[in-house]
Amino acid sequence: MGCKSSEKPKPRHRKGLWSPDEDNKLRNHILKHGHGCWSSVPIKAGLQRNGKSCRLRWINYLRPGLKRGMFSKQEETTILTLHHMLGNKWSQISQHLPGRTDNEIKNYWHSYLKKKLAKTEEMVARAKTQYTSSSSDTTDSSPSPLMENVDKSPTNIDLSTPLNYDFTKEAHQSSLPKLLFAEWLSLDHVQGGSFANSGDPVVARNGFDHNSNFQEAIMHGFLSNEGTYAGECQNGLSHGSSASEMFNTQLKFTDHMPENGLINYISGTDVNYNFNMSNDVMYI
């Protein structure tokens, strides 16, 4: 901001892919002088591009420290978790993935993760249908505790019943450890309420607000299907909190975060207990 308008005559700007020569010019210029005002960068660097294009090229491709190549499982999990919390806030998500750009994450989401998630949802739907048709044969019309957690209204899933129904379990026998991170719960959850005074599985009552939704359940299934446990953390975090609160918690958490993401603390092989949420909660 505050750039001199005299610095920008209106040349015809080049579009399309950047040549190596253009990359070099831009890189050299910025490394030498910094970008300052982006609109003046192409002029000073001798490029027939507009400032916006230069900025984008620098941020997404030339900037030092960028990580190229495949996303790791941890990065994937981080994206899923944060996307679930924040929505399409790619720039915010990218802040939690060092070396990755918002554009890269966005592309990865659209080309890969979105489809993967859709697949899982489809699987869940199929499992639901199968269950519904099979249960209608029985005389007992009371809903299964299993299906109580599924659907109904988008905001009505009772997490007081064992959360550890994995929706994809019918297809993949997967037992999820029920893990909670103290860092992810507000002080109220930890200090207030019955947590301090009770030997009960308090987190299930306090750390969790029991208003989950179906999508979260899908998320749970999705992540567990991948052999990660972010779904648990996700559920522990998100109920009853506003997005910004969650994000703040997330920010706080990053102070302790390993370089590569959220779920480094525990791997599936490290902890492989089979908890019941109403009885056994591992509180970390």
Added chain:
DNA sequence: AAAAGCAGCAACCGCTTCGAA
């Protein structure tokens, strides 16, 4: 071997936000 279809990625476009004048 050629054409069609598809997926991934880089870049553009348009809108919003922010700060200076």
Added chain:
DNA sequence: TTTCGAAGCGGTTGCTGCTTT
């Protein structure tokens, strides 16, 4: 207070290379 330009962001487009027919 208003206006204007720069920066930032997210959605979308289009090019390129790979796979399938």
